[in-house]
Every structure is written in C-alpha cells, then in structure tokens.
Amino acid sequence: MNLGGPIDKLRFLSARSSSRIRSCEERNGYRKSQLIERKLVGRALEPSEKSEQELVQRLKDKDPAAFEIFVRAHAGSMLAVARRIVRDETIAEDCVQEALLSVYRNIEKFEGRSALGSWVHQITVNAALNQLKKQKGRKELSLDPLLPMFDDGSLRVEPRVQVDQTPEDIVGNEKLRKYVLEQIESLPDPFRVVLILRDIEGFSTSEVADFLGDTVAAIKTRLHRARSALKKLLEPIWSEDR
Amino acid sequence: MAAIIRSLRSGCYQNLPGMITCVEFEDFILDYLEGSLPKRQRIIFEIHLAVCRECRDYLTAYKKTIELGKRIFEGTNASVPESVPEDLIAAVLAARSSAE
Numbered sequence: 330m331n332l333g334g335p336i337d338k339l340r341f342l343s344a345r346s347s348s349r350i351r352s353c354e355e356r357n358g359y360r361k362s363q364l365i366e367r368k369l370v371g372r373a374l375e376p377s378e379k380s381e382q383e384l385v386q387r388l389k390d391k392d393p394a395a396f397e398i399f400v401r402a403h404a405g406s407m408l409a410v411a412r413r414i415v416r417d418e419t420i421a422e423d424c425v426q427e428a429l430l431s432v433y434r435n436i437e438k439f440e441g442r443s444a445l446g447s448w449v450h451q452i453t454v455n456a457a458l459n460q461l462k463k464q465k466g467r468k469e470l471s472l473d474p475l476l477p478m479f480d481d482g483s484l485r486v487e488p489r490v491q492v493d494q495t496p497e498d499i500v501g502n503e504k505l506r507k508y509v510l511e512q513i514e515s516l517p518d519p520f521r522v523v524l525i526l527r528d529i530e531g532f533s534t535s536e537v538a539d540f541l542g543d544t545v546a547a548i549k550t551r552l553h554r555a556r557s558a559l560k561k562l563l564e565p566i567w568s569e570d571r
Numbered sequence: 572m573a574a575i576i577r578s579l580r581s582g583c584y585q586n587l588p589g590m591i592t593c594v595e596f597e598d599f600i601l602d603y604l605e606g607s608l609p610k611r612q613r614i615i616f617e618i619h620l621a622v623c624r625e626c627r628d629y630l631t632a633y634k635k636t637i638e639l640g641k642r643i644f645e646g647t648n649a650s651v652p653e654s655v656p657e658d659l660i661a662a663v664l665a666a667r668s669s670a671e
Binding site for chain 1: 577578592623628632636637641642645655660667670
C-alpha cells in the first residue's frame with residue numbers, strides 16, 4: 330500500500346478538523362445510546378418502561394407520593410454524581426436538593442425521548458457545575474510539568490513506565506485506590522471536570538461542551554491534557570517495585 | 572551514540588513519506604482511541620506506533636490510565652446504590668411542599 334509522500338502527509342495533518350467533526354458526530358450517535366443505558370443513574374430504580382411512564386405521569390400530576398418514590402429512587406445516585414464534581418458532602422447535598430426540585434418544577438418539559446434517569450443525570454450535573462462555579466478558587470497544581478515532553482527533534486522524552494499491575498489490581502487495593510482518587514481530585518477544576526464528565530459520567534464530548542459552554546475542540550484539548558497529567562501522576566503505582 | 576540515533580530517528584519521522592513525529596502522534600491520540608481517525612491517517616498513526624517505543628509505552632500507560640479512571644469509582648461508596656441521609660430527603664420533600 331502506498332502511504333504517500335508529502336502530499337499525503339499534508340492531507341493527514343490537514344484532516345484534523347474534519348476528522349474531529351466526524352468523530353464527534355459518530356460518537357454522538359454511539360454515546361446517546363450509551364447514555365440511555367447508563368448505569369450511574371438510570372439503574373437506580375430499574376423501572377420498566379411502563380412503570381417509568383406511570384411515574385412520570387404521576388410526577389406531572391404533582392402527586393406527592395410519586396415525588397417521594399422518585400426522590401428515594403434517584404437521590405443516592407444523584408448524590409454520587411454531585412460528590413464527584415463538587416468534592417464536598419454538604420455542597421453535594423445542596424446540589425441534589427436543587428436538582429430534585431428542578432426535576433419537580435420542570436417535569437412537564439420531560440418528553441420521554443431518553444430515560445428519566447439520563448435526564449435527571451444531566452440536571453444533577455448542571456446543578457453541580459453551578460455550585461462549582463460559586464466555590465472559591467483553591468490552590469491547584471500546575472499541569473505543565475505533567476504534560477508530555479518532546480526534544481528539539483519532536484521526539485518524545487519520557488522515562489519508561491513499567492506497567493506490571495492491572496487496573497483491577499489497583500482498584501482492589503484500598504491504599505492505591507485512595508491514591509488514585511486523590512490524584513484525580515488534585516487536577517485543576519477545568520481539567521478535572523472534563524475528565525469526570527467524559528470518562529466517568531460517560532457524556533459525549535459535545536455534551537460536555539454544552540454543559541460547560543465551550544467548543545468541542547477546546548474540550549478535546551482539555552480532556553487530552555487531563556488524561557496526560559493523570560497518567561503522569563499515576564506512574565508510580567503501575568510498577569510492583571514502587 | 573544515543574544522540575546520533577535520536578537525530579536519525581527524528582530525521583526519519585520528519586522527512587520520510589507516511590511518517591509522523593511524536594508531536595504529531597500526540598495530536599491524534601484522542602481521535603485514534605475513539606476510532607474516529609480515517610483509515611489512511613490511522614495507518615500512518617499505527618506505523619509510528621510500531622516504530623517508536625516511547626510512543627508505544629506512552630499510549631499503553633495512557634490507555635491504562637483511562638481504564639483505571641473509569642473503574643476507580645466502581646464498588647466504592649461513590650457509586651450507586653448508596654444510602655441517602657434521611658434529613659436530605661426530608662428537606663427535599665419539605666421544600667417541595669412549600670414550593671406548591
């Protein structure tokens with residue numbers, strides 16, 4: 330196969346924009362179905378389609394008992410989502426309260442195109458992001474020393490990382506698990522939030538861009554930098570000889 | 572000697588057809604992992620991956636990091652289901668009543 334000369338290389342390099350737009354479109358389709366099946370929130374109640382429709386109708390009818398059922402079914406997962414974003418128990422509870430009341434007030438707008446849990450998930454994320462904006466700035470580590478380095482010849486300059494352990498090994502080790510959570514928390518908010526929304530909450534890049542009022546390209550750059558920085562921070566845990 | 576080899580590698584990556592540098596490789600990692608690189612670009616990316624040990628190691632650790640990030644919240648009290656403070660539920664229900 331002819332991989333081409335400079336022209337092909339130029340095409341390759343100039344295809345960034347179009348491939349990124351295409352990838353976003355393709356991912357949207359994939360991610361939306363993933364969103365509906367999302368475990369984090371939608372599984373809390375595990376309703377059948379019919380029972381969910383009934384619950385939604387009762388919520389639209391402002392039935393207090395239905396609201397309590399809804400609150401008890403969803404508040405736990407909503408609290409988990411809010412905690413991951415705001416990192417403070419009291420503020421996370423405020424987010425959940427705000428989000429639950431928002432659901433109650435806006436249930437008429439829920440058209441049933443996605444699962445109720447997915448809709449609630451998005452409302453919770455919005456509430457948490459609003460709370461995060463109100464928080465005072467905290468001292469954050471600088472990302473620059475954690476990003477990949479290259480020499481004058483555009484070659485990567487990286488110490489070799491020995492990967493002996495699997496993610497399962499690390500998740501199963503309480504001390505290492507805590508270390509990983511601390512490293513994620515240490516990332517500057519603009520990067521940490523993108524990482525959480527994209528990799529952990531499972532939203533697509535364009536959904537994250539909508540949440541944060543940013544462009545898809547900017548979100549992709551931040552996601553890559555967040556992952557790169559986290560990779561660097563986690564390097565010590567992969568080797569058994571650490 | 573190592574410096575000469577690096578210089579030769581750099582020259583190859585920058586000048587040979589179908590080759591990209593580590594910096595260019597870096598720019599495409601996200602799209603590659605999401606399967607959104609067009610075929611030709613993916614092949615060029617994979618050629619670099621095959622010849623550059625540093626980028627290969629980097630990508631392995633990068634992918635493990637993503638996987639670990641996804642899994643770290645599983646099976647902890649940060650995932651569902653979890654108990655919700657009763658006072659939170661009471662506060663929400665009370666706020667709903669007063670909002671009527």
